[in-house]
Every structure is written in C-alpha cells, then in structure tokens.
Amino acid sequence: MAKISIHEWFTRKKREESSNEPKTARLDIPENLWVKCPKCSAAIYAKELEANLKVCTKCSYHFRLSARERINIIVDEGTFEEADSDLKSTDFLDFTDSIPYQKRIEDAIIKSSLNDAIVSGKGKIFGTQATLGIMDFSFMGGSMGSVVGEKVTRQVERSIEAKIPAVICTTSGGARMQEGIMSLMQMAKTSAALQRLREQGIPYVVILTDPTTGGTTASFAMLGDVHIAEPGALIGFAGPRVIEQNIRQKLPPGFQRSEFLLAHGMVDIVCERKNLKDTLANVLKFFVE
Amino acid sequence: MAEKNNLNLLEFEKPLLGLFKKVDELKKVSDIDMSEEIKMLNKRIETLRREIFAKLSPIQIVKVARHIKRPTTLDYIGLMFTDFVELHGDRNFSDDAAMVGGMAKLDGRSVMVIGHQKGHTTKELLARNFGMANPEGYRKALRLMRIANRFNKPIITLVDTPGAYPGITAEERGQAEAIAKNLREMAALNVPFITVITGEGGSGGALGIAMGNKVVMLEYSVYSVISPEGCASILFRDAGRAPEAATKSRMIAKDLLEFGVIDEIIKEPIGGAHNNYELAAQNIKAAILKHLDDLSKLSPRELIADRYHKYRKMGIFTEG
DSSP states (O other): OOOOOHHHHHHHHHHHHHOOSOOOTTOOSGGGOEEEOTTTOOEEEHHHHHHTTTBOTTTOOBOOOOHHHHHHHHSOTTOOEEESTTEEEOOTTOOBSSSBHHHHHHHHHHHHSSSSSEEEEEEEETTEEEEEEEEOTTTGGGOBOHHHHHHHHHHHHHHHHHTOOEEEEEEEOSBOGGGHHHHHHHHHHHHHHHHHHHHTTOOEEEEEEEEEOHHHHTTGGGOOSEEEEOTTOBBOSSOHHHHHHHHTSOOOTTTTBHHHHHHTTSOSEEOOHHHHHHHHHHHHHHHHO | OGGGSTTOOOGGGGGGHHHHHHHHHHHHOOSSOOHHHHHHHHHHHHHHHHHHHHTOOHHHHHHHHTOTTSOOHHHHHHHHOEEEEEOOOOSSSOOOTTEEEEEEEETTEEEEEEEEOOOSSHHHHHHTGGGOOOHHHHHHHHHHHHHHHHTTOOEEEEEEESOSOOSHHHHHTTHHHHHHHHHHHHTTOOSOEEEEEEEEEEHHHHHTTOOOSEEEEETTOEEESSOHHHHHHHHSSOGGGHHHHHHHTTOBHHHHHHTTSOSEEEOOOTTOGGGOHHHHHHHHHHHHHHHHHHHTTSOHHHHHHHHHHHHHTOOOEEEO
16 A cells, blocks of 8 residues: 555545546455455455456456446446436425434435436447436436436437437346335336337337346346347346245346346346447447448 | 224324224123213214325325225225126136236126235235236237227236235246236237226336226325335335335335326225225226226327336436
C-alpha cells in the first residue's frame, strides 16, 4: 500500500464520498488497490481487474458491474443518451421494515448515484441503434418497483416508435416488496408492452447477469428473442434458499447458473464479458440488416 | 386448536364455540321440542359471526382465504357452470393437477374456465401440490386460453394459489419463462377475459393466469407480491411478524380496490365462502355475468386495448 499522509487520506476519503462516480462497493480493500475474488479468493490488482472488464484474471469470475460500467462496456463511446432519469420511487404504502422505505430510497440514491435500479436510454452497439435498459444491483438489489416497470415500459414504447431493437441487461432480486402489489403489476405492464413490440416485429435481446431472479425473471427477462447470459450468473424464478427450505435438500452444484439454463434451453448463449459487445452486435445485426 | 373440532372454526372464531356446543347439546334432546331455542342460538351465532367478520384484521383474512374448507376452483366450476369438459395437459411434458381448466357453459354461454386447484383434505392437497402449479400448469392454462381466443370464447380464470411451485424441476423446466410468456400472451387475447381472485392470490403464480380485462376479488381473499410470512422473514427477518407484514403490504380486497388493481369486491356469505358454497358461487356468477355483458360490447381490438391500458397505468412514482 502506498504511503500517504493523514491529511491526504482524509481529503481522498472526502472526495470519494462526494464523488458522483459509481462506487465499486464490492472492492472493499483499502484504497481499492487489491481486490479479493469472491470465488477463488485470489488477490487481484485493481487496475488489472478493471482492464480485464472486472473479470477475475485467475478464475474468470465475473464481478457484478454497475449500470454505468456496463454501458461503458457495451455501448459505443459517446453515443448513450439517457432517458427518464428523473423518475423516482415513492413510499406510497408508508412501508417501514427496519427502516422506512423512503429512507431506503434516499440511501440507495446516494450509494448507487442512480435514481432507481435501472438506467435507460438509447445508444449504438458497433453502430447499431438500440434502446437500452441497464439494471443496477446496487440500488436495492436491482428490485423492480414502479420506476423500473415504468422505465422498461417506456423504453419498449420508444423502441416501437423509433423501430429500433430493445436491449435490456438484467440484474435483480425480483419485485420490490416495499411497493406491495404495485410491484407485481409491473410484471404485467412490462410484459404487455413487450407483446406490442413483438407484434411490430421489433427484436428484443436480453442480457442476463448475476443475479436475475423472481418477478424480473418471470417477466421481461425471459421474453427476449435472444437470451445472452454471462458465465456463472444466478438466474431463476425462486431463489435458491427458498427452494432449499421448501424441498429440504441441498441443491445440485451449478443449479440455476447460466450454464444450467443453457443446458435446459432457457438461454441461447453463455458469453464471456470480453466477447459480450461483439456477440450483442452480431445478434442485433442479424435482425436489422 | 379450534380447528380440531369438526366445525373448522378459525382461532378468532373461538367465541362461537360455546354457542355451537349448546346447539349440539340441544339437538341431542329428544323428549322436548327445542327447535325454537336452536333457532335463537343460531341467530346469535350469525350475529356474533357477522360482528367478528366485520372487523377482521388482514392476517385473519389471510386465514379465511386459506381455510381448508374454502371452495376450490372445481367446487365453483360445479356450482356456477354446466357442461364442464375438463381438458388436460400442456402437450409438452405432463398434466399439472394444480391447474385445472376446460370448456363450460355459463348461463348457456360457452366459455373457457381455468383455475388453480387446491383441496379440502391433506390427500387432496398433496395430489394438487397445494395449488402450486409447475411450468406445465401455466403452459396448460395458456394452451386453453389460446383455444378460447381462436374460437372466440370468453375466458374466466379463478385464482387460488400460495404461489408458483418453487422446486428444482420447476426451475429446470422454466417456471419463470412459463409465467412470463403467459403475461405476454394474455395481453394479446382478443376475447373478454375476467379474473376472479377466490382465495390466495400468491404473487407471480397468481398473476400468471390473472391478467383479465376485469379482475374481481372475493371479500376475504388476498392478493400480494409475497406471502405475509415470506415478507416478514425477508424484510423483518422474523416470520413471526407475518401479521404486521399482512397489514403493511396492503393485500386485502379493499386496499387493492383503492389502488385500482381490482375492479370489484364480491360479497361473501356470513363467516366466509366456506359457510355457504352456493351463495358464494351465486355472487361470483352474478359479477362475472355483469362484466361479461359489458365486455361483450367491445370489439377484439378494443378488448386488447382495454387490457393494455388497464395494466399500462399501474405504478406510483414521481417524475421531475
């Protein structure tokens, strides 16, 4: 670790705290110099990890990405135009668990530098225009409430209007319980919008990343013309703990991982992150050319 | 437990137990005519029951919705429809006993009726997987909906499930995909589609057949994104706080009507649907017929648009 003065440490700390850049919360090593891989426990030099698109250089574990990081990886530089960024969740049920939902929202906004669990807009993927919806797990576990449902629906409607493909990258623990039944209704809303997209003959590609479960999987995440998954991503309807409790037995290794879904016919392609943009671009080109 | 007696009284109905016992005793008296006394006691039971049910808490309503004697989909089908021909299988993997459906007549009108199936005994519940459908159940439901769609028959769905089955094989066969596809395809149906929440409306497993143009709900049924127990164990880290979760997540009919998620609350007989199957069925049937008349005035295109707008407007958020 490089030596720095106390004063420098504090200013750096302050800068970090006030920074609007998404924090790499998973990298919990001081100064973010070295990162421990959660899978193989190898210590990786942070810059090296960054250069390797946050894929472990030892075991190929795919670290979770923030929405901004994901956009940098798959969208042509300077082409992303964000939409609906001012939509915010609201505590309409007056729902308090350990802390009030309103406070959770505010904390998540600070933590993720996002207004909710999805960033949407449009951009180019090696020249091909598409609408984009990129989820972010750091905002309340990527849970789908009214804002996520509305932004996905608007994105799909914009795809219909502009006649360009829709691409959604998922990472989500499922429906947002703090919004009760309204979160469930987002499954109906987004799926209905995707039906319209389908009728218009506009392609829809889903990129499934770790983890994608619950109501998100059981709606827009499983309705793509093409499903691309990152290696090792947990993808399922019921979470593994729920299933384990229900059937009272250990789950087989690799259960609900991308490769398992590929074997069972639920995804088309398991694609390493370094090839993701190429693969996505090729798939989109098939549709639009 | 009060449930041990044959009356199947719920915990909060305990005050009725003494009265029921008295009625039983009086019935055993053979030498004197006790019919007047019995009549009076029954009246008191009715009054007390009405009072108890007038102020049920959300968790108590959950208990009524899950009552072992609560009429099931097949009970209602028998009471509301005629000429029922059950159809089986998803033409792909198997026939899911937790989801039933078929052709039927409702006041002479041909309809497709589909619903989750529970049971009244442990044996029945096991055979029906407690009303928790597997992917093939959702695929069967979709197959029947598509038949109805092609032959221009209205669709009636009856919802009563704790949720879609969370199991290894359900995941292998694409539980999420099956539900997601149903949601998308239900949006495209060009026939009148009415959903009745009759008991437990358990999350995606309920919604998977519940995207009607009209969604109506029995007075003591519930509809939620997660069970109160699940909500309590995840958010409060204590499944014992289910009563609180039931209240906070607003899952009873009157809340859902307020949110615009449902269109009507159907009255139940005193003490819940299980106390009078015929009356419960009659009330549901009347509501279905009324909505069916209204929806029958819409063209196929209007029916699709009506459904789209119904779900399109759902969501509460701020902008700007």
